[in-house]
Amino acid sequence: MTTLDLSSHPGPLARRFQQAHTLLWTTMVSEEVTSPQFAVLNSLVGEEGLDQRTVGERVGLDRSTIAEVIRRLVVRGMVDKIRDPRDGRRAALRATDEGVRVHKKLAVRTARMNQLFLSPLAPSERTVFVELLCRVSDAAEQLRHPTQPIG
Numbered sequence: 001m002t003t004l005d006l007s008s009h010p011g012p013l014a015r016r017f018q019q020a021h022t023l024l025w026t027t028m029v030s031e032e033v034t035s036p037q038f039a040v041l042n043s044l045v046g047e048e049g050l051d052q053r054t055v056g057e058r059v060g061l062d063r064s065t066i067a068e069v070i071r072r073l074v075v076r077g078m079v080d081k082i083r084d085p086r087d088g089r090r091a092a093l094r095a096t097d098e099g100v101r102v103h104k105k106l107a108v109r110t111a112r113m114n115q116l117f118l119s120p121l122a123p124s125e126r127t128v129f130v131e132l133l134c135r136v137s138d139a140a141e142q143l144r145h146p147t148q149p150i151g
Contacts, residue, residue, distance in 0.1 A: 010136075020117070021035070021117065022035070024113050024116065024117055025113065028109055028112060028113040028116070029106055029109040029110055029113050030106055030109070033102060033106060034069075036059065036061060036065070036069050037069055037072065037073055037078075038103070038106050038110065039059040039060075039061075040055055040059055040061075040066070040069050040070060040073060040079070041073065041078060041079070041095055041099050041102065041103040041106075042059075042103060042107070043055050043058050043059055044079060044093055044094060044095040044099065045095050045099070045100055045103045048092075048093070048094035048095065049092045049093070049094060050092070050093055051090050051091065051092060051093065052066055052067065052070055052091065052093065053066075055070070055093060060137070060141070070093065073099065076098075077096055077098050077099075078095065078096055078098050078099030078102055079093055079094065079095060079096060079099055080093070080094050080096055081093055082094065
């Protein structure tokens with residue numbers, strides 16, 4: 001039986017890309033705060049009072065993952081959960097002073113890491129690359145949560 005050459009298949013390439021990102025993140029940005037945790041902090045620094053579901057949608061994390069990320073950020077004192085007085089089932093989230101401080105520090109490191117990560121590409125290629133990643137990611141998200149039946 002003939003094997004497939006997976007060197008140009010999106011799945012293995014995405015895995016390699018993610019592994020490289022994780023390596024750069026832990027060496028250049030933070031060993032303590034993960035990339036998903038930073039994404040949540042970033043979302044909350046930009047707009048406080050969001051609920052867990054909204055933050056998860058904005059940063060591309062499923063329900064169980066966002067719950068765990070937020071739990072860890074709360075335990076570490078970077079995020080507060082405040083019960084909505086009008087709806088006791090809803091908790092509004094906000095970055096604490098510590099969360100804002102950590103975000104500010106890591107935002108600078110993240111920018112440097114992204115420059116290095118995308119350095120094999122020319123500036124115009126970087127823009128196209130990110131646009132293409134967004135398009136494929138958005139389409140994949142539609143497969144997970146279709147607004148209308150496929151077929």
